Amino acid sequence: MADPTAVRAARGPTPGAPDERVRGQGLLGRLVARPELGALLGAVGVFVFFSAITDQFLSPLGVATWLDDSATLGIMAVAVALLMIGGEFDLSAGVMTASTALVTAMLATRLGWNVWLALLLSLAFALAVGAFNGFLVMRTGLPSFIVTLGTFFALQGLNLGVTRLVTGTVQVSGIRSAPGYESAGFVFASTVDLGGHAFQISIAWWVGAAVIASLVLLRSRLGNWIFAVGGAAGSARAVGVPVTRTKILLFMTTALAGWLVGTINILRFASVQANQGVGLEFQFIIAAVIGGCLLTGGFGSAVGAAIGALIFGMVRQGIVFARWDNDWFFLFLGVLLLGAVLVNNTFRRRAERARR
Amino acid sequence: MAEPLLEARGLGKNYGSVVALRDVSTVVNPGQVTCVLGDNGAGKSTLIKVLAGAHQHDAGELLFQGSPVRFASPREALEHGIATVYQDLAVVPLMSVWRNFFLGAEPLRRIGPLRIIDRGLAIDTTRRALADMGIHLRDVEQPVGTLSGGERQCLAIARAVHFGAKVLILDEPTAALGVKQAGVVLRYVAQARDRGLGVVLISHNPHHAHLVGDRFLVLKRGRSLGCHEKDEITLAELTRQMAGGAELDELAHELRGRGIG
Numbered sequence: 001m002a003d004p005t006a007v008r009a010a011r012g013p014t015p016g017a018p019d020e021r022v023r024g025q026g027l028l029g030r031l032v033a034r035p036e037l038g039a040l041l042g043a044v045g046v047f048v049f050f051s052a053i054t055d056q057f058l059s060p061l062g063v064a065t066w067l068d069d070s071a072t073l074g075i076m077a078v079a080v081a082l083l084m085i086g087g088e089f090d091l092s093a094g095v096m097t098a099s100t101a102l103v104t105a106m107l108a109t110r111l112g113w114n115v116w117l118a119l120l121l122s123l124a125f126a127l128a129v130g131a132f133n134g135f136l137v138m139r140t141g142l143p144s145f146i147v148t149l150g151t152f153f154a155l156q157g158l159n160l161g162v163t164r165l166v167t168g169t170v171q172v173s174g175i176r177s178a179p180g181y182e183s184a185g186f187v188f189a190s191t192v193d194l195g196g197h198a199f200q201i202s203i204a205w206w207v208g209a210a211v212i213a214s215l216v217l218l219r220s221r222l223g224n225w226i227f228a229v230g231g232a233a234g235s236a237r238a239v240g241v242p243v244t245r246t247k248i249l250l251f252m253t254t255a256l257a258g259w260l261v262g263t264i265n266i267l268r269f270a271s272v273q274a275n276q277g278v279g280l281e282f283q284f285i286i287a288a289v290i291g292g293c294l295l296t297g298g299f300g301s302a303v304g305a306a307i308g309a310l311i312f313g314m315v316r317q318g319i320v321f322a323r324w325d326n327d328w329f330f331l332f333l334g335v336l337l338l339g340a341v342l343v344n345n346t347f348r349r350r351a352e353r354a355r356r
Numbered sequence: 357m358a359e360p361l362l363e364a365r366g367l368g369k370n371y372g373s374v375v376a377l378r379d380v381s382t383v384v385n386p387g388q389v390t391c392v393l394g395d396n397g398a399g400k401s402t403l404i405k406v407l408a409g410a411h412q413h414d415a416g417e418l419l420f421q422g423s424p425v426r427f428a429s430p431r432e433a434l435e436h437g438i439a440t441v442y443q444d445l446a447v448v449p450l451m452s453v454w455r456n457f458f459l460g461a462e463p464l465r466r467i468g469p470l471r472i473i474d475r476g477l478a479i480d481t482t483r484r485a486l487a488d489m490g491i492h493l494r495d496v497e498q499p500v501g502t503l504s505g506g507e508r509q510c511l512a513i514a515r516a517v518h519f520g521a522k523v524l525i526l527d528e529p530t531a532a533l534g535v536k537q538a539g540v541v542l543r544y545v546a547q548a549r550d551r552g553l554g555v556v557l558i559s560h561n562p563h564h565a566h567l568v569g570d571r572f573l574v575l576k577r578g579r580s581l582g583c584h585e586k587d588e589i590t591l592a593e594l595t596r597q598m599a600g601g602a603e604l605d606e607l608a609h610e611l612r613g614r615g616i617g
Contacts, residue, residue, distance in 0.1 A: 219472040221462040224451075228459050231448040238442055239460040239515075240431050298450040 035292025036304030038343045042290065042336065043311050050318030057314075057321050060197040070313025071202040072097075072261045074306045076280070077287035078209045079257030081305035082217065084288050086250040087230035087297030088137060088144040092129070092151040094280030096258030099155050100126050101266035102274065106166060108178035115180035115267075123259050129155070130255025134248030144251075156278060163274035173271030181267070188260075189268035202264050206306065209257070213302035226250065231298025286333065287312055290340040292347075299347075311336065359422055360385050361523050361554040362407065362438070368415030369402050376402040379416070380580045382573045384523055384554040389545065391565035392558045393598050394575035400558050403575070404525050407556065408440040409433030437522035439515075443531055446512035449501035453493060454482040456500050457515050485518040486511070489544055506537030513544045517551060524548050525556040530564050542568050562598050566591045574598060 056062040076093060083090055100122045107118035133151055137144045163170055175181060188205075191198035217223035225246045228236035237243045266272050289295065290311060291304025315336075319329050362384040369377040377399045384390045394400050405411040406418065409427030417424050420436055427433040430440065447456045458478050465474040482496045491510050493503075500508060509529045516524050526545065530538035545568050549555050559565045565572065572589060574581040574597050581597055589597075 215472075219475075221464060221471075221473060224455055224459060224462055224473065227451050227455065228448050231450040234442075234444075235446060235448050236459065238430065238440065238446075240434055241460045294450075298448065 035299060035301040035344075035347070036307060037292075038340060039291045039304045039307040039311065042340075043307050043314070046311055046314045046318065050314060050321065054318065054321040057318055060195050062317070062321060064197050064199050066313045066317035067203050067310075068200045068313075069317050070310045071200060071206040072264060073280075073283060073287060073312055074206040074309030075202070075209045075261050075264075076254075076257050076284045077291065077305040077309040078206075078213045078302050079254040080284040081288040081291060081293050081300050081302050082213055082226060083250045083254050084285070084293040084295070085217070085230045085297060085300040086226045086247055087233065088247060088250065089148060089285065090133065090251060090254045091145065091148040091281045092133065092155055093148075093254045093258050093284055094277040094282075095152055095155045095159065096126060096129065096255055096277070097262040097265065097280065098159050098272060098274065098277035099129075100259040100262035101272040101276070102159055102163060102172055104263065105172040105175050105266050105272050106163075108181075109172060109174045110166060112178070115175065115178050115184040117180075118178075119184060119263060122262070123256070126255040126259035126262075127252050130252035131248055133255075134251030137251070138244045138247055152281065156275070159274045170274040171271055172274075175266060176270045184263075185267045188264050200268075202268075205260065205264065206309070209260075210303055210306035217302055222246070222249075227298060283312065286337050289344065290336060292340075292344060294344055295341075308340075360419070361421060362556075363419040363422075364403075364407075364416065365419065366416035367403070367406065367413050367418060369406055369411060369413050375578055377406070377413075377578050380573070380575065381416075382571065382580075382583045384556055385570075386522070386554050387549060387552045388570040389549050389555040389557055389568050390571045390573065391569035392556060392573050392575065393560065393562060393565055393594070395560060395598070397577070398575040399578040400560075400575055401527070402578075404440065404527055404556065404558055407433070407523075408438060408525055437520060438525065439519070439521035439523070440525040441509065441512040441516060441527065441529065443509075443528045447500045447508050450499055453486075453496040453498060453500055453503070453511065454479045456511065457482040457485070457496075457518075461519055481518075486514050489514045489517065489547055491544075504537060506533050506540045509533075509541045510544050513541075513548055517548050517553065521553060523554045523556065525558070527558050528560070529557070530559065530561060538564060560598070562591060562595045566594055 050057040054062075057066075076097070080090065080093055103122035103125050104115070104118045107113040107121060108115050113121075129151065133144070133148055136142070137147050140147070160170060163172060166172075188201065190201045192201060192204075193199075217226060225236065225241045228241050229243045229246050233243050262272075262277075265276070287308035288300065288305040290308035291301055291306070293300030293305065312333075315332050316329055319326060319332075360383040364380055364382050367377060367380045368375070380399070380403060382390055382392075392400050392403060402411065406413045409430045409432050412426055412428070418426065420438075425436070427436070427438075433440070448459065451459070455478075458473075458481075463474045463477050463481070464471040465477075479496055483493070486493060486496075489510065491507070491514060500511065503511065509526075513524065513526070513529075529541050529545070533541065542564060545555060545557060549568070555568075557565060557569065570586050571583060572586070572594060573583045574594070584594075
């Protein structure tokens with residue numbers, strides 16, 4: 001037996017009593033700990049600002065315009081946020097929107113496939129690339145940043161090379177006459193009439209993606225695992241979380257979102273440029289970071305990322321409504337990103353500060 | 357004496373041409389603490405990795421409740437009731453206390469076709485399980501990162517106890533802690549033992565080990581220097597063995613010679 005007095009002596013005064021050094025946290029402290037709070041405040045600020053200085057911003061047409069701009073970005077940002085919470089990046093996400101659209105368009109226009117069948121195959125293609133990304137990252141232990149940078153260039157080369165080989169140009173068009181276009185277009189690219197103005201169905205996909213991703217993150221077992229593999233993969237593995245499976249699933253999720261956005265684009269515009277989507281991958285990451293995701297993983301919010309995308313859309317269209325030069329958008333983007341990173345960093349210190 | 361939970365008989369492990377562990381034998385009984393002591397590179401980590409299923413032994417036998425076993429993965433060891441708490445891999449700092457507590461074993465409830473985490477149950481159970489171990493947290497929603505190092509170890513121990521571990525392997529639970537914090541952790545080690553768990557405590561601090569241990573396995577360069585019952589060995593002898601025994605005497609002699617001369 002151990003010496004009981006020695007063990008007891010280590011307890012200190014009155015074991016179990018609340019530590020008198022702990023201050024109450026209060027409502028404010030709890031609110032600050034929400035990752036999406038910063039984004040929400042930013043969105044309100046941007047909304048009020050552009051509503052005040054332009055007339056069109058609050059008009060139904062204006063609202064439909066900036067919601068539309070936010071929607072496709074938002075779908076991607078939500079998926080990228082999940083991946084970032086899981087501790088990884090996907091730089092191939094932007095170009096994936098073009099790859100999937102190209103696969104769909106070529107199968108439907110060149111081989112005369114039904115659009116739905118073409119969509120199914122491009123979905124399989126997207127999931128395979130996502131799984132490949134995840135598998136390679138997990139198998140080699142290399143940073144996902146560099147692995148997906150490789151896939152990014154490979155896909156970009158494929159997009160241009162194959163498109164030029166097949167069509168002789170750098171775009172694929174003519175999907176409108178393919179069988180199944182009407183019904184697929186209804187699901188992915190129709191508009192809904194609200195108060196006499198057409199709102200894109202992509203807005204519903206965006207909201208849906210944010211809601212589903214949030215429920216998964218906060219309420220499902222998988223969500224718990226996503227936070228864990230991003231926060232401390234070693235600890236997660238030690239308690240039996242399937243780390244590799246979870247991360248591969250996350251890479252497949254961003255690929256799935258890329259397919260959804262590619263599908264929305266091709267069915268809406270009926271043509272796709274082979275160099276589309278390049279450069280968007282950073283916008284997804286920026287939206288996710290504005291929404292409260294840490295670059296180091298383990299913390300963030302799907303709703304926050306959706307709001308981050310909303311800020312993006314509001315600013316981009318607000319600048320157009322205000323008749324400013326578009327260059328100002330980038331200044332704004334930079335300032336917003338720096339602000340978000342500083343806020344996130346402060347939070348991280350708060351959460352990780354141990355009291356000793 | 358009840359049947360040993362875990363027994364190592366002449367256990368050996370090689371990494372390529374390096375012999376990391378050779379002919380190590382010990383037992384882990386329910387309600388007792390087996391301490392594994394040794395300097396850096398003595399083979400402590402290798403031994404617990406074999407016990408925890410992270411590595412497989414090359415020689416000798418590992419018996420779990422009397423029958424030979426060979427765990428293919430930590431998960432398989434966990435399913436047998438062998439829980440391991442690593443010093444730096446115990447918790448996920450950015451996640452809340454209750455999410456950490458149930459990580460990998462989340463309680464679910466059905467809503468129609470969906471299965472979601474039963475938050476209420478998880479939060480209540482976490483609070484109760486921690487209180488049973490004498491850990492009172494004001495808020496189990498706070499991130500684990502706000503807890504002290506000792507509290508994190510205690511959380512991991514409470515989790516293993518709650519999920520019905522039979523064997524609890526603790527890898528240097530007191531190594532990075534201050535004196536008071538280390539005492540708190542040792543108190544929970546003693547509690548886990550009193551609940552009938554077999555505890556394997558890895559340490560390089562003979563003072564901590566002697567406080568709670570029933571059996572002491574001293575390793576040196578992959579070999580066993582002997583496995584002693586508590587009544588067979590004094591703290592002084594344990595310290596001497598750990599520090600290198602005869603080598604230490606030599607060193608003391610040498611230093612003394614220089615210091616005076």
